[in-house]
Amino acid sequence: MKKTCAALEQNQLTFNSGYFDKILGLCCGNVIEEQIPGVDLEDTPEASFRNWENLVTKVIEESNYDLCDRTVSKACFYCPKLVSMESNRNEKINFINFFIYPSPCQSDCIYCGLRANGSFDMSDTEAINTMYSRVIALCNYLKENNKLDDNVVFQMASGEITIHPFKREILDMLGDMTTIFSSNCMKFDEEIAEKLRRNPQSKIDMSLDCGTSETWKIIKRRDNFQNVLENLEKYRKYTTEDDQLQLKYIVLPGVNTSDEDFDGIVKIMKLLNVPKLVLSRDFGDSSENRSDFVQGLKRLVKALVMNDLGWDGQPALFYEDIKMLEEYEISLKEIESNPVE
Ligand SMILES: C[S@@+](CC[C@H](N)C(=O)[O-])C[C@H]1O[C@@H](n2cnc3c(N)ncnc32)[C@H](O)[C@@H]1O
Ligand code: SF4
Numbered sequence: 001m002k003k004t005c006a007a008l009e010q011n012q013l014t015f016n017s018g019y020f021d022k023i024l025g026l027c028c029g030n031v032i033e034e035q036i037p038g039v040d041l042e043d044t045p046e047a048s049f050r051n052w053e054n055l056v057t058k059v060i061e062e063s064n065y066d067l068c069d070r071t072v073s074k075a076c077f078y079c080p081k082l083v084s085m086e087s088n089r090n091e092k093i094n095f096i097n098f099f100i101y102p103s104p105c106q107s108d109c110i111y112c113g114l115r116a117n118g119s120f121d122m123s124d125t126e127a128i129n130t131m132y133s134r135v136i137a138l139c140n141y142l143k144e145n146n147k148l149d150d151n152v153v154f155q156m157a158s159g160e161i162t163i164h165p166f167k168r169e170i171l172d173m174l175g176d177m178t179t180i181f182s183s184n185c186m187k188f189d190e191e192i193a194e195k196l197r198r199n200p201q202s203k204i205d206m207s208l209d210c211g212t213s214e215t216w217k218i219i220k221r222r223d224n225f226q227n228v229l230e231n232l233e234k235y236r237k238y239t240t241e242d243d244q245l246q247l248k249y250i251v252l253p254g255v256n257t258s259d260e261d262f263d264g265i266v267k268i269m270k271l272l273n274v275p276k277l278v279l280s281r282d283f284g285d286s287s288e289n290r291s292d293f294v295q296g297l298k299r300l301v302k303a304l305v306m307n308d309l310g311w312d313g314q315p316a317l318f319y320e321d322i323k324m325l326e327e328y329e330i331s332l333k334e335i336e337s338n339p340v341e
């Protein structure tokens with residue numbers, strides 16, 4: 001049986017924060033340290049797409065190779081996402097991950113390394129203009145040349161789209177295609193709200209990470225919690241489906257694991273009619289706080305379940321943590337339906 005991964009199966013195209021180098025890839029590679037497979041953008045969209053298609057072909061060809069025989073896919077060798085399974089690859093591109101840097105952001109989240117590593121620095125205007133015009137041209141080429149699946153999903157995670165200098169070009173390119181707008185919601189954008197209204201599969205994906213303004217200030221290093229909640233309420237008015245507003249919680253032991261934060265997030269979810277919380281972890285954290293992290297996760301799940309709210313461990317939590325939380329949820333529900341007298 002061949003080895004494959006979700007990125008290959010979905011025919012996923014990722015525009016990565018490659019600093020002008022090897023920007024075109026398959027996945028965002030947040031599980032491994034090695035340089036993930038990638039190729040450069042070229043002058044024309046046709047040439048860029050050919051580069052990317054050749055890369056995909058090569059990664060598939062190398063999927064069962066030993067490390068020493070791999071040329072473009074050494075990272076895949078170590079990647080836990082590459083597993084043996086029947087392949088049923090989509091012929092067309094199903095997912096586009098728009099994770100391009102430099103891009104601007106007005107926040108300074110404690111877990112996010114992008115500000116510190118210069119990813120918000122837009123000063124190299126000439127190189128940045130060239131890169132973005134090539135990226136947009138490639139996306140338009142894919143649209144116009146029938147390379148995208150009818151159900152293609154765009155993930156927009158290049159800094160903050162609401163203040164992006166290429167917002168006009170990006171939003172025009174997206175049209176009404178299904179898009180997950182990852183945003184800190186520090187700025188409300190009427191045009192994005194209209195896109196949510198016109199396509200009920202499009203959504204806002206927001207890392208709220210807390211339930212109190214005190215913790216917000218510590219995590220985001222900005223004092224605008226109330227304003228952000230108001231913006232979320234404004235977006236909610238444009239949606240028809242509950243899951244068009246997606247809230248995420250990166251569990252940071254000792255930072256956002258107080259009862260006040262858990263009570264707060266429950267209240268906010270009820271207020272905004274968000275039925276389930278996406279649980280996440282800090283990708284940059286090694287495992288020193290492992291048991292505190294697991295305790296934090298369990299207490300958060302308990303707060304959610306006791307309030308008839310749901311949770312989702314995909315795509316960030318480890319498989320064993322998701323399994324553990326599922327069993328924990330069942331045990332909580334059993335205790336609730338058979339209370340001890
Ligand atoms: C890099 S941000 C860009 C989009 C937008 N600024 C936002 O915050 O949603 C995309 C996502 O990466 C997540 N992220 C950033 N650093 C992370 C880390 N160290 N661990 C886990 N997720 C992280 C954020 O929570 C956010 O949902
Ligand atoms: S690094 Fe992992 S997720 Fe990315 S293409 Fe290779 S196997 Fe797939």
Ligand code: SF4
Pocket residue numbers: 105106107108109112113114115159160183184
């Ligand atoms: S809002 Fe997004 S891009 Fe900005 S600092 Fe936070 S995680 Fe990073």
